[in-house]
Structures are given as C-alpha cells and as structure tokens.
Amino acid sequence: MGEPVLSVDGLSVRFDRKGGALTAVDGLSFDISAGETLAIVGESGCGKSLTALALLGLVAAPGRIEGRSVKLQGRDILGLEGEALRRLRGNRIAMIFQEPMTALNPVLTIGEQIIEAITAHEDISHQKARDRAVSLLDRVRISDPGRRVNDYPHHLSGGMRQRVMIAIALACNPALLVADEPTTALDVTIQSQILELLDQIKRESGTAILLITHDLGVVSEYSDRVLVMYAGRKVEERTTRDLLKSPLHPYTGGLIAARPGRHHVNGLRTRLSEIPGMVPSLAEMPHGCGFATRCSFVVGACRIARPPLIPVGADGAVACLRIEEVRASEHAAARCDAY
Amino acid sequence: MHQNTQPLVATHIEPLLTVNDLVVRFASSRGTVHAVDGVSLSIKPGETLGLVGESGCGKSTLGRAIARLVEPQSGSVRLGGVDLTRLTRSGMRPYRRDIQVVFQDPLASLDPRCTVGMLIGEPLRIHGIGDRRQRRDRIADLLSKVGLSADSADRYPHQFSGGQRQRIGIARALALDPRLIILDEPVSALDVSVQAQILNLLVDLQSKLGVAYLFISHDLSVVEYVSDRVAVMYLGRIVETSTREKLWSSPVHPYTRALFDSIPRIDTGDLGRQRHMLRGDLPSSYNPPEGCHFHTRCPRAEESCAVESPVLRTVADSHVAACHFA
Numbered sequence: 004m005g006e007p008v009l010s011v012d013g014l015s016v017r018f019d020r021k022g023g024a025l026t027a028v029d030g031l032s033f034d035i036s037a038g039e040t041l042a043i044v045g046e047s048g049c050g051k052s053l054t055a056l057a058l059l060g061l062v063a064a065p066g067r068i069e070g071r072s073v074k075l076q077g078r079d080i081l082g083l084e085g086e087a088l089r090r091l092r093g094n095r096i097a098m099i100f101q102e103p104m105t106a107l108n109p110v111l112t113i114g115e116q117i118i119e120a121i122t123a124h125e126d127i128s129h130q131k132a133r134d135r136a137v138s139l140l141d142r143v144r145i146s147d148p149g150r151r152v153n154d155y156p157h158h159l160s161g162g163m164r165q166r167v168m169i170a171i172a173l174a175c176n177p178a179l180l181v182a183d184e185p186t187t188a189l190d191v192t193i194q195s196q197i198l199e200l201l202d203q204i205k206r207e208s209g210t211a212i213l214l215i216t217h218d219l220g221v222v223s224e225y226s227d228r229v230l231v232m233y234a235g236r237k238v239e240e241r242t243t244r245d246l247l248k249s250p251l252h253p254y255t256g257g258l259i260a261a262r263p264g265r266h267h268v269n270g271l272r273t274r275l276s277e278i279p280g281m282v283p284s285l286a287e288m289p290h291g292c293g294f295a296t297r298c299s300f301v302v303g304a305c306r307i308a309r310p311p312l313i314p315v316g317a318d319g320a321v322a323c324l325r326i327e328e329v330r331a332s333e334h335a336a337a338r339c340d341a342y
Numbered sequence: 343m344h345q346n347t348q349p350l351v352a353t354h355i356e357p358l359l360t361v362n363d364l365v366v367r368f369a370s371s372r373g374t375v376h377a378v379d380g381v382s383l384s385i386k387p388g389e390t391l392g393l394v395g396e397s398g399c400g401k402s403t404l405g406r407a408i409a410r411l412v413e414p415q416s417g418s419v420r421l422g423g424v425d426l427t428r429l430t431r432s433g434m435r436p437y438r439r440d441i442q443v444v445f446q447d448p449l450a451s452l453d454p455r456c457t458v459g460m461l462i463g464e465p466l467r468i469h470g471i472g473d474r475r476q477r478r479d480r481i482a483d484l485l486s487k488v489g490l491s492a493d494s495a496d497r498y499p500h501q502f503s504g505g506q507r508q509r510i511g512i513a514r515a516l517a518l519d520p521r522l523i524i525l526d527e528p529v530s531a532l533d534v535s536v537q538a539q540i541l542n543l544l545v546d547l548q549s550k551l552g553v554a555y556l557f558i559s560h561d562l563s564v565v566e567y568v569s570d571r572v573a574v575m576y577l578g579r580i581v582e583t584s585t586r587e588k589l590w591s592s593p594v595h596p597y598t599r600a601l602f603d604s605i606p607r608i609d610t611g612d613l614g615r616q617r618h619m620l621r622g623d624l625p626s627s628y629n630p631p632e633g634c635h636f637h638t639r640c641p642r643a644e645e646s647c648a649v650e651s652p653v654l655r656t657v658a659d660s661h662v663a664a665c666h667f668a
Contacts, residue, residue, distance in 0.1 A: 046534065047533055190396035192600060195606070196619060199619065219608055223606060224606040225606070258535065261537070262608070263541060263563045263568075264607075274545075275542050276538065277542060
C-alpha cells in the first residue's frame with residue numbers, strides 16, 4: 004500500500020503554565036493510508052481531540068505543538084503558518100466536528116458556506132461553484148439539493164447539518180478527512196446513516212479518514228485500524244479485528260469489558276467489570292506507565308520507566324511490559340463476548 | 343421510613359406505580375408539542391423499567407410528569423392507589439419522598455455553593471427527619487452506601503469528578519428511602535469505565551434496598567443491562583413494552599427493530615451484518631404524522647398506517663406492541 008497519506012512522527016501538544024508545561028499529547032506516531040480509516044479511541048481528556056486539532060494547527064496558546072514531523076502526502080506540514088496553513092486546511096485536510104450547529108454559520112445559507120469553501124481554494128466562477136455545491140449536497144444524500152442549497156442551518160435537523168458539514172469538508176476533495184466524534188450528538192438511527200455515508204465516501208474516493216471516537220461499537224464497524232490513547236499516549240495500535248478480538252494492553256481490555264451488553268446468563272445479571280479509580284490528572288501523571296495506578300497487572304517495573312512500544316503482529320504495537328501475562332490470563336478466562 | 347415488605351419475586355404483585363393514558367402538552371409560539379401523548383405503563387416494587395427512545399421522543403418529560411415536576415394535561419399517575427395528579431401541592435408533599443429523581447448532569451443539579459453534606463441532608467431537613475446529629479449520621483451512612491468517603495460531606499461538588507458527582511446525586515435521591523427513583527440518563531455523560539462503576543452501584547443498591555427504578559436512556563446496551571422490562575417510546579407514544587429477554591430476542595415493532603439494527607456493535611466474528619437502516623429524520627413533535635407516528639419512516643407502512651393509529655395490543659405474554667402488523 005504505497006506511501007501513507009498521513010505520517011505522524013512524535014507529535015506532542017504541551018500547555019505552558021507556571022510550574023512547568025503539561026503534556027496533553029505525548030509523542031504520538033501513526034500513519035494512515037489512502038482508503039483507510041484509523042480510529043483513535045480513548046476516554047475524555049486522553050488527548051484524542053487535541054491530536055486531531057494539532058494536525059490542522061488548531062491549537063491556540065498557551066498550547067504548543069511539537070514533533071519530529073507530520074507528513075501529508077510526503078510533505079512536512081508541521082509548523083506551517085499563515086497562508087501556507089490556510090491553503091492546507093479545507094483543501095488537503097478537512098475536518099468535521101461533533102456539533103455541526105456551532106461549526107456552521109447561522110446567517111449564511113448552506114449553499115453560500117459550501118461555495119465559500121470551494122472558492123477559498125480554487126479560482127472558479129460563482130456559478131460553477133454553486134453547481135458543485137448542489138452536486139456535493141447530492142453526494143451526501145440530501146434530497147432535493149437544488150432547493151436545499153438555499154436553506155439556512157436552522158432549517159435543518161442535526162443529521163442534515165452533519166451532512167452539510169461533510170459536503171463542505173469534501174468540497175476540495177481532501178486527501179485526509181478528520182472526523183472528531185462526528186455522530187456523538189446524533190441519535191442512533193441517524194448516527195448509522197452518517198457513518199455509512201463516511202464509509203461510502205472512503206470507498207468511492209480513497210480518502211483517508213481519521214475517526215476520533217469514544218465508542219468501541221463505532222470503531223468495530225467503521226474502522227480498519229485502531230489506536231488506543233490513555234493519558235496522552237498511545238498504549239495500543241492494531242487492526243480493528245485483532246484489537247477487539249484479543250486486546251493486549253490492560254486498558255484496552257478494560258474498556259471492552261466495561262461495555263454493557265449480553266451480561267445476562269440464564270436470566271441473571273452478571274457484574275460489569277470496572278476499571279477502578281480514574282485517570283490521573285496531567286499534573287500528577289505517574290513516572291512510568293500512565294495506567295499503572297489502575298492496572299490489575301501492575302508490577303514494580305511499570306512504575307519506574309515509561310513502557311516502550313513493543314511491536315506485535317504485522318503492524319501492531321503495545322506499550323505494556325506485561326503482554327505475556329495479559330495473553331496468559333486471556334487464555335485462562337473464557338472471555339464473555341461483548342456486543 | 344418506608345418498608346418494602348413485598349416479596350420481590352412474586353409474579354402477581356400489585357404495581358407500585360401505574361400510569362394511565364398520561365398526556366403532557368407544551369404550548370409555544372410555534373404551536374403545541376405533544377410531548378407525552380397518551381402513555382400507560384406500570385412498575386412493580388423493586389423492579390427496573392427501562393424507557394428508551396431518541397431525543398425528543400418525550401421520555402424525559404414522561405419521567406418528570408411522573409415525579410410531578412411538570413403538570414400533565416390529563417391521565418393519571420397512581421402510586422400505591424393514590425392518584426398523584428389529583429393532589430394539591432401540599433397534598434403531594436408526603437408522596438414526594440416516595441419518588442426521587444437523578445438527572446443526567448449532576449453538576450447542573452447540585453448547587454455549587456452547598457457542601458455535599460448540605461446537599462444530601464437537604465431532603466431530610468425539608469421533610470423534618472431526625473435532629474442535627476441523626477441527620478449527620480444518616481449523611482455519613484448515605485455517603486458510604488454510594489462509595490464515597492465520609493469526609494466528602496465537607497467538600498463542594500466542583501471538587502469531585504463526573505462519576506463521583508453522580509454518586510452524590512444518587513445519595514441525595516436515596517436520603518428519603520424512596521420507593522421509586524427516576525433515573526434520567528444517569529450515565530450518559532460518563533466515560534465507559536466510570537459508567538460501569540455507576541451501573542454496578544445502581545444494581546447493588548437496588549438489590550439491597552428494594553427500590554424500583556424508571557431508567558430513562560437513549561443507550562440500548564445500558565438499558566439492556568439494568569432493566570427487567572423495557573418500554574420503547576417514539577414521538578410521545580410507547581410503541582412496544584416487554585421483558586428484557588423477549589424484547590431483545592424477538593422485537594416486533596419495526597421501530598424497535600430499527601433501533602437495534604442501528605447500534606454499532608463489537609462483533610468480531612460476524613462482519614457481514616445485514617442492517618435495516620431507517621430513512622429520514624425524526625418528524626417534528628410539533629406536527630407529528632397522522633395515524634401511526636412512525637409510518638413516515640417505517641419499512642412496512644401501508645396506506646392504513648397513515649390513517650389509523652395502532653393501539654397497544656398483547657402480542658405474547660407480557661409483551662405489547664402498537665403496530666397493525668405485529
């Protein structure tokens with residue numbers, strides 16, 4: 004599969020403050036190929052949304068983006084500023100957000116907003132841009148696009164607004180689409196429509212998709228590979244199938260097991276497995292493994308140094324010293340199948 | 343204090359709560375919303391009834407109307423034989439302790455200027471239960487019941503994490519030994535690892551205290567986990583009610599089936615799942631479709647569905663559905 008569309012090497016986001024900087028994203032590296040969906044999962048505060056924002060240079064002071072390189076189609080975009088950054092956003096990389104109502108301009112018609120996205124990057128006539136806007140609305144399956152193009156965002160439902168956001172994102176045929184919790188604000192019947200649409204776009208035009216989500220069900224059905232983040236760091240990266248079938252990092256296993264579903268055996272409810280405690284705050288991050296305070300596999304060594312990423316399988320990696328023990332315990336206990 | 347002396351496993355016990363043909367409307371400049379459009383349901387002592395549906399279906403309004411936080415237009419809410427909707431404000435007061443509510447966002451429902459001890463003790467004070475010392479002991483007891491340390495009483499809500507705040511909300515709801523707690527999306531704002539802690543706590547408390555839950559949520563897997571029976575709501579009406587097992591093994595209403603089909607699952611083996619996705623959006627509750635509210639999105643709809651509103655019919659033992667084809 005040739006050169007990746009996106010290749011991130013050692014990306015960090017730090018926030019300067021009195022008493023030393025806080026590291027919210029800590030040395031993250033990953034690749035995404037054309038026509039592939041990489042999901043980044045993790046709980047609130049793990050740095051997954053910040054990673055997405057950092058790719059587009061959208062981290063404001065006191066936040067700082069650092070890293071070795073962020074290559075988009077071979078070109079390093081890390082540290083781009085001003086006009087060069089503007090030309091990149093919405094053109095080669097596009098982003099859709101969780102809440103389409105706050106991302107859309109309420110006083111412009113949706114047509115005007117799509118046209119704006121096109122003409123910001125291409126020198127074409129208004130009429131041609133408008134025609135393209137109508138065909139984009141058709142592409143995101145908004146019915147009667149010739150009429151809808153004149154609607155204002157408040158005329159539309161949440162699901163329709165997210166379709167408009169996707170139309171704007173697709174306006175310049177981006178190589179990479181970053182979707183940050185694109186369906187979290189939507190009802191479940193609408194969520195599946197939007198996720199199917201993104202999947203279709205990926206298949207039709209080979210767009211690479213970075214899908215930020217907290218929902219392992221979404222990961223399971225709509226991603227090819229998964230990167231699990233905990234406290235700003237990558238703890239596991241595998242193909243979706245492998246990760247869900249045999250999670251190797253204790254945190255990944257804990258996340259999967261904590262999901263309710265099929266917990267009734269002969270009509271009796273079995274207890275949900277919990278991950279004890281909570282995520283340590285960035286200011287009180289332990290020295291070694293960030294998960295050591297909550298981990299049932301923890302040993303002394305985990306608390307001393309940050310565990311390195313160990314390669315597993317063809318292109319997976321896990322940051323845990325206790326993989327063999329995790330594997331052994333998994334074989335011992337027949338894991339109950341989650342949803 | 344109330345005692346739940348009823349056996350929890352008896353089959354034909356009197357319901358604790360019976361809601362009959364309840365209607366809640368809101369008038370606004372845009373018209374009238376039929377938030378709750380003739381809902382009937384019942385909850386037995388110590389039982390959990392799950393109430394699922396998408397945003398705007400009226401599930402939260404129904405919960406609030408049962409606790410009489412909003413006034414219904416018609417219908418009845420009977421708690422142990424007394425119709426709460428006919429009581430005056432002061433007449434309602436003794437029954438308020440029987441029904442308590444836990445909301446989705448604990449930070450919004452806990453006064454930031456009060457210590458946790460004051461928040462949990464407030465219902466006791468209002469209902470004149472115990473003296474100062476007894477109340478302090480009771481607060482400590484409630485904190486330990488929900489898994490918080492005793493010194494939490496002197497701290498403020500903002501000093502706690504989301505999951506801990508929800509524990510505070512639950513402790514407060516338990517203060518008066520209610521017979522029914524209405525849990526309105528109690529874990530929706532929480533991360534999955536913390537969600538599991540709160541769900542386990544709710545299940546443990548119910549088995550210890552025998553309290554009944556009305557568990558309102560949009561999340562089907564959470565509802566499946568906690569519920570004994572489940573009611574599915576669409577645009578102000580209940581479309582299907584059954585036991586958890588039956589609803590999950592053999593849903594009959596097309597909307598229930600579509601909901602199940604829409605949930606993304608962790609299915610490592612079965613990747614070729616056939617999905618029946620719903621077309622279109624939820625219609626506006628200002629102007630719900632005539633006949634069956636669901637007919638505009640229903641894959642099975644026929645002409646009669648647009649005219650005739652289906653009533654809830656028994657399709658199997660303890661399984662009702664409102665569909666002409668069920």
